[in-house]
Amino acid sequence: MMEVVNVKMMFLKQRQKKLSSGVKNWQGHLTNISIRLQVEDKNNLPEIMDKHKLNNNEELNAINISRGKTLENLKRRKFNKCQSLMACILCINLQYNNLTNCAAEMIGKLLLESTTITDLNLMCNDIGSHGAKWLSKALQFNRSVKNLRMNGNKIGNAGGMHFATMLQLNRTLESLDLGDCDLETQSLIALATVLHHNKTLRAIDVGRPIIHTIQEEATVHMAHMLQVNQTLQELHLIKMEMRNFGIQQICDKLVHNHSLRLLDLHCNQISSDGAKSLAKLLKHNTPLKILDLAANRIEDDGLVCISDALRYMNDQLLALSVARNNISGIGLMALANALKSNNTLTNVYVWGNNFDESASIDFANLIKAGRLKPKRTDISPYWIDGRVYLSELAHGLQMYYYWTPLYGDRDEAACNANTYLLKEPNTSISQIDIEESIDTSSFEGDQTF
Template sequence: MAHKFNEDFLNLFCEKNSDGTKNLRLKGNELQQRIGSRVKAKDMHCIANFLNAHREITRLDLSYNDFGDKGLMILSDEYFSRENDLLHINIMHCDIGVEGLELFSCSECLHLKSCRLNGNKIGSRGARFIAQLIDRCPSLEYIDIAETDQTLESIESILIVIEHSTIKVLDISRIIPNSYYTKYNKATLADDLSVVLKLNQTLVELHVQKFEFDGHDVELLLSGLNVNKTLLVLDLGCNAIGDLGMEILSEWLKTRPSCRALNVSSNDIHDSGARALSFGLPFSKLRFLDISNNNIGDSGLVDLLNTLKKFCRMRMLFLWGNKFGPHACHKLDRMLESKVLEQDYLDIKIYKVDEKLHAAYYPVNHYKHIYYNVMDHGCPVELKIKKNKIIDPAALPRELLNMSHYGRYPPVDESLGLKKEVQKVCKSEVEQKEVNDVEQNQFSMRRKCN
């Protein structure tokens, strides 16, 4: 299929951005349905030439393809060895191993801000090349190395480099494979993560799903959380922290940390854990809470909902997968009517049958779909040039939540313009330019008179 990846074909898969840049989207699951094939190693020559000819491309998505080590080596040799402007690359689930990652991490012209390697079975031998990539690319802010089959020793070598890096978003979910035949010391890993939280001064998001952390591991993690002042998103989903872990996290929330978002979904939490969280929630700055798919009953949900009216309003709340009863349904219905919660940011829909309230799933949480590049309708949409609006950091209303794979909250209202501080700066710059022009004209007139 190498003949298909020509100039015209690749242009069809480019998305335009409002700032003049472009995204090249070559997702393997989409290509398979369109042309019956995924990107192979031999296709990388055409893609590298296209990227070299179009320096405006800043984002490359090659997820779920079959080019493997050989393809990544071709891309590194023909593109990353030269000066380029690529900032974001997604090569998740592309059969990449140690050999391809070695050449990629040694590339001379890496200016990446984000790199997703998750799903590639790199193994413990490739840990030093992951660390080398982080070390050689000081502009890197987002690194996703989940599901890369590391060992406890190899992940420790990566965390040592991250301790003094400028990483803002770190995803190491299920980085160590676990089965009935192989086990690792979870407490050691939790202690290593607490050291990272203590030493790293830039970390904003930490995703540590599927580590089987229990309440005692959360207690070890807490020593780093108490010190860290930059963390805004803590993702502990799909672990086993239980009620004890929630009690520990509740005590941490009472100290009013900087954390804005907490994910504790699928953690075997019961009513006592929800009640413990309700004691710490009013003191926290949380605007996002995902406590879905647990074993919380009607009374626990009511305790939790009673504490949402706090000084820092809850903006996104995901509760589906718990045991909703009449009291929780009634409470949630009243909160929706009073606008304490918004239906568009809540995954529960309350409906009435025979004068009784019931709860149904409301599909608003698309985090995993976006993370794993799942197609919206199971099939590729119509091919057309997509235009993405790049949000100005000074846009209004002021952003309250802005996490990877979640939409900005609240959405931008273009009629409000930019923040006053930015407008003042822009106005002062214009005034200064006018003053300089006047002075220049006066100077020119004096020279003519003389």
């Protein structure tokens, strides 16, 4: 029986010295390299690690990388030496290093030979359009990689076009992250066009592109794609400079879509008119489970419309984020009242708005009654001199994506709720509430809100 085990390599700062192989070790900073191995017997792992010298103070023979040094010095004989190890690697995580186009070329050649690697994380390196070309060419023939993260690599418009070409031929990739890659309108349109026919991709992130016009051509093409594509489940459109016209186009087409579960519109320019279009969409009770509207400007009018739609006409939405939307007490109280009637919406994130005393009391009562669980919201009530106030909790739909805290325990279910809510919607509530109990002692027993 094959088992999957995790191995984390940590290269510590040390003096420059020659190893037995004659390769000089790099005097760099602390660097983490994570790999996942598939082995027949977990008890044999120490043997495998010893055979391939997988220890904390030597170079990883399979992947030789440290901060400040790229893969240009990776010797071909190293690949030949560790073929048996490569045959059982499932996941390679090289995020936050200094990989360049040369490294991407070698990784591309590795993907052409590998039949086991399913996850490749290259986020936040120095890979450009040439490196994207090598990776996309390799993925045209690779039949094992399912998840690829390229976010933070400035591959530009040319790199985006290479990945669009790849998606025409690749039939195994399920998740592609091209956020913060300096894509432009041309490559966004190409990706949207390809997704008319691609039936395997389940999630795509094209956030923070470089947009030079206000005509929202890319958004319109994404909307038309959603009308045709019935397999895409996650769409991240962060920092797209989307306005009310763009969200209206998306909502009109989403009425005919039966697959999308997550729509991420974080940090755009959607106002109350755009929120009204979203409210009309929610009234159609589409399969949408997660809606992220954080850092827009829907204000009171927008949230009142959305709340009215959620009160009686939608039983599908599980999570809603309206944090930092310049909403005051009127809109927040409307949402609190909707939660009393809607029992499906479990995750609500509202921090960063203008809470008055009435809104604070309403949300404090929802938490006290158990309608809102502490792990499913980003606020926590407290009181001073008999008056209720709200404080922020570090919870959200996707908190730990570009960073993770240095101290304390990571509560993935509370901080990255997206992942858990999309696994199995029917059982997601129990997954998030594992080992969670409401601490009623945090409320004063005789306190009335």
